[in-house]
Amino acid sequence: MSEHDRDRTSRRASMRATILIGIGVMAAVDEIVFHQLLGWHHFYDASTPMIGLLSDGLLHAAELIAIVAGFFMFSSVRRRQMLAPRAAWAGFLIGAGGFQIFDGIVDHKLLRVHQIRYGVDIVPYDVAWIAFGLVLLVAGLVLARRARAQGPEPAPSLE
């Protein structure tokens, strides 16, 4: 495989793994911070339609598997010494940001699985949530473009 192809493969493999990790970690952070610590999210929202409950179950299961799959893929990439750090970080930000936006629009507003917080004017919360996701996503995409343009990265040193 040529040097160029090997870089592309490294970047792709690294990003594949960390996009999954980003999704799973963001979902876990949401769960721990907003459900458990702050108690803002509720276990169940009475206004959730059945389709919301069903899809939430499926998405929750997917997030769970994503984080395990992502870590497994990541350790495999490292073992084969194909880790491209910048691409990896890009993938993480894209996964995390993409998930936040999806959660903010589809889960909260379309499927109405739960709101960010109850008993308050929700609009500023929704805006902040989606904006945060956008910031992460854009940062990730910019980093990915830079990783592609700048070519091979030095191999990460083994500590």
Next chain:
Amino acid sequence: MHDSIHGTTDGTASTLTLLVYALLAAMLCLYLVGAARERRAPRAWSARRTLCFAAGIALLALAAAPWTVSWAHADLRGHMAQHLLLGMFAPLALVLGAPGTLLLRALPNRPARRVVALLGASPVRVLSHPLAALLLDIGGMYVLYLTPLYAASTTNAALHAFVHVHFAVSGYLFTWSIAGPDPAPRRPGVELRLLVLLAAAAAHGILAKLMYVHGWPRGTAHSAAEIEAAAKWMYYGGDAAELLLAAAFFARFGAGILSRIDTLSCRRPARRTRGARPARG
């Protein structure tokens, strides 16, 4: 709290507990004897597998302990904890102990081949298929909690015991079908197993939320608050078990999925950048 199974039949209950413990002890002894014999073999039996199996037996013993049983009768949360142990955590530990592999190694050739033939027989393959195991295990949960079956099992000792045994056995079958290291002829591929794992995790979580919202199981003395708490235990306890099961699955079978993804991504045509030489080989 209405406790008709253990109310006046303490004698029967202790006999049953003793029987269960005797069975568990026998299983552990058989395994340890086999493991001790195999340690002298060229490929020594790993201590980790022995520990896993022993942990599984310990978890089953915990689930059957009199203290756990009375907690399960008094509080729906106790019931959930008992079922999580019986149906999710103990099976995973037992399966990772690879008792089937140990059996095949410890047996002489002819009986071993007969066991393998039995494993490949249609009824066994059908029952241990991930989809069948999914239906029996998770489907069984839906039947238990969304129908009068749960209420009936609190007043009928035989039914009660059957439900527990069902969850232990179907939990073991399901766990093995997804992530079990023990071999069997013509096991389904990794993609199917991953999809079934996803479906099972989703169905488990959906059931927990349905119970929370609609107050299932009905026809019992459990309060709404108790049902809600139990449903949350089921949801989060299930999450923890599914995380562990997914980890076991990927650790054992993840390489297959990885190479499948790698092959798929290599087939995409390479994008030429200016000045780069075309890929070779």
